[in-house]
Amino acid sequence: MTGPRPPQWFHFGPWVFSIDAAQALIAASPRATRPLDVPAWAAAYGLAHLDNPSPSTTSLIGPTNTAINRTYAMTTDLTQPLIVAQISVNGAPPGPLLIDGTHRLYRAWREHIPRLPAYVLTVEETRQVQDDLLLGPGGTSAIPPSDP
Template identity: 90%
Template sequence: MTGPRRPQWFHFGPWVFSIDAAQALIAASPHDTRPLDVPAWAAAYGLTHLDNPNPWLTSLIGPTDTAVNRTYAMTTDLTQPLIVAQISVNKAPPGPLLIDGTHRLYRAWREHVPRLPAYVLTVEETRQIQDDRLLGPGGTSTIPPPNR
């Protein structure tokens, strides 16, 4: 017997992004997919270093070598689009951030798939699914709510 599905979150620095909210947003307002360059994104995200036995190689962004379940990754559906958010801080030009699909990206890179489909959210859409609180175990906030 399986219980209810746990909410999916992507953590990046002080931000938390709701993958469930992103999927609902995309379902409510269909988006065209764009091709994501697998070799470039895998390298930028540090996935190309995960299987390197050199312990001194590290990625500045992306998962650690224990954060990607390689067995699971090789079973993922490469036809399911990834989700890329657009982050803009202090009025800087927006930058892309992969928030859903790391395991699919890893599999595609390992299998030499050149491109994957991706939904690219706008800055405004990204803000709709972004939360500035830190989530602890079970998806609960580690920051108490403000007194009102």
């Protein structure tokens, strides 16, 4: 017997992103998908190095070689759109960050599929689904204040 699905989170540096909240935003504000360039994203995420038994390099933003369940990845549904967040730090122009679909990206890369559908969140939507791992939800301390 299976219970309810646990919440899905994507961790990146000091941030966590709620995939469930992102999916709810997309459902509440439908949008067209955009094509995601699989070879470009796979290269950026260092997927070519994942299957190297003696890696001499590591990816700064992609998964480690133990973070991808290759068996599971090869069963994922490539018609399900990925989710790309837009990160803006200190007023810099926003940059894209894949927050949902790494296993699908891996499968598409291995199968030489050139593009996958992706939903792209706005910077504002990204902030709505983003929490600070150190501070907790809403940017408040996850550690309660001590009594004086």
